[in-house]
Amino acid sequence: MSKNTPNIPGLGSFFLKNPGLFFKGMKNQLKQGVPMDLISLMGDYGKKTKKADASPTQLVANFTAGFPVEFLLAFDVWPGFPEFSACTAGMCEISQPLIEEAEGMGYSRDLCAYMKTAIGAREKGYPLDLGGSPVGDFYCGTNGVCDTHAKWFENEARKYGRPYFAMDVPCVVSGSDEARWKVDSDYIVAQLYDLIKFLEQQTGKKFDEAKFMNIINKSQECNRLYLEFFEYRKRIPAADYFIFMRVFMFPVFAQYDQDAAIKYYQKVLDKMKKRYAQAPEKIGKPEKYRLMWEGITLWYASDFYKDLEKKGAHIVYELYTESSAFRRKKTSSVEETMRQMAKEFTSATYILEQDKRIPFMVQKIDEYSIDGIILHANMSCRPSAAGLQDVKTEIEKRTNKPVLILTCDMMDPRAFSEAQVQNRIDAFIEMMEENRTQKEKQIMSGGTGQWQTINR
């Protein structure tokens, strides 16, 4: 396939035209406090994506979150991930003008802000480090995580005249039984075989089962290490918090360099194990309140998370970051892997149906010693915002912990009103404090014996 679209702009040429914006983006990126080795891993992805985009022979396929990227790797196709670039623009706190650019093109305010950021960045010629993304040689989308993303890629493929493979993941509704699951699984596996045919057509290569299984094995190892880190977040104090985890999840999500990702996660884990063994008192920060977060992060609001931490409130568990680990179970054949993938696509933490989501959250509240739960009602993300009121009511009933619904947006700072958010957070903290005081009173008066630890 020949490549005939303009290459993604470089950071240097962008800097010459927009020095102010460049410095603003870099400054905000740096204040995230992301460790250098992780920045380097992300920077490497950026460099290699630019190189792949510029290469006349290297194929680039853009994929949506939830798509089985291992198939692309098995065909030596470079995985382009526009959502990641959009997140970068969010962290650089430059997403708003990009979103407004897309809205100026006719996209509604209610549509996914990842999509609008990426579209705006493409239109304005932003480099990859600030929200831009390459035009794919072909597109691979799924509605498994978000149906808007599937349409976004369909539109983009049409606009650039590129092939598009759409993988349809059935929506599992509460009360589905095993018979229904078997039908869904067969349907997904059939599509994965279609995907192999599609990739064979695009690349002119035959599917190499051994190579694919080697990639799957590495993917499973990467996921295992990533998830092991969560075990250390259950400790008090936790290994690390949301503001780190939202970037830490990137290597397991993109899988572009599995060896580097495995090496990185292993290194972080080894270091963590050593620290817990030698000097646990130096880990984490004083945790007055341990929080659970449900929903996508506020990419543009690192100060919000830092302010929470200043108040002693730390987010120690998020369904969102845990759900980025897909290949959780060892498999030994292509067919078995596909069956397992079908299971994962329909039961990812992020898209759990309410019947499973609520008990799952209750279990995590216990495992992570959670004091309060924040549910992000994400204005431009229907899949993550739906059903939150029911979650709130049930969690409060079952755990007696305060639950706060925070209405904001993952990428659009126009939906983040600092004074209002602050007020809600302060009141939420007061409620957690009140809960703590009640617990202490009960313990001091003989109480119910239900609570064992109070001095965190």
Add this chain to the structure above:
Amino acid sequence: MLTIGLDIGSITTKIAVMNSKALIDAKVSFTGYNVEKAWRNILKETLDRLQLKESAVDRIVATGYGRSGVSIANETVTEIKCHAVGARFYMDNVASVIDIGGQDSKFIRIDKGGNVADFVMNDKCAAGTGRFLEVMARALEVDLTDFSKLSLQARKSSPISSMCTVFAESEVISLIAKGESRENIIAGINESIVNRLVSMIGRSKIEEPVVLTGGVAQNIGIQTALMKKLKIKIWVPETAQVNGAIGAAILARNI
């Protein structure tokens, strides 16, 4: 013991002065541009009126959106907690508080121990708050006191469907142009506020007794429409507007 609660709202600043048992004085003024000037002025005026020196005050708690700007406060507390505590001052067994302030409205559920069990607030929009009423009163050229009473003379309510204060104002102007009576329009405005409130309250669980607080609580049209829609009795303390400041003054006793 002499304590003071200062509630710095988006539109008005409220002060409550209390001793260990009773409310001694309360006052409301406009917040305006300069928050510091607003609370310093109201504090000085109140203390002068009571012939007290600042040194006679044992403790001060600040609340409201401008609470962090009160440099002399011993502590700051959210208005959610202050309204819950303030409502209990009048009704020991209060279970629910509906507060309609200048730029936000809130519903607070109180547990049997008197603590905040849950709260919900309006999001990202001032429709359904005091500011909304102000804009509408201006469009109808009615002062807020008359605005409150006129809806009771309405023969029917003219529905206002817009979710946005600015668009709702356009709707009101359009109704005026069609010759709709002022009373009917005001009844429609009150109904639209109440519909928003009831929808917000639906996100939690209302239990009686219910206390209505905030500046808008004094609007008899809103009180009536709210009781009708919720089908429950609502209590409105005489000092509804300074309820948050009262709560802050009570909390100041125990810090």
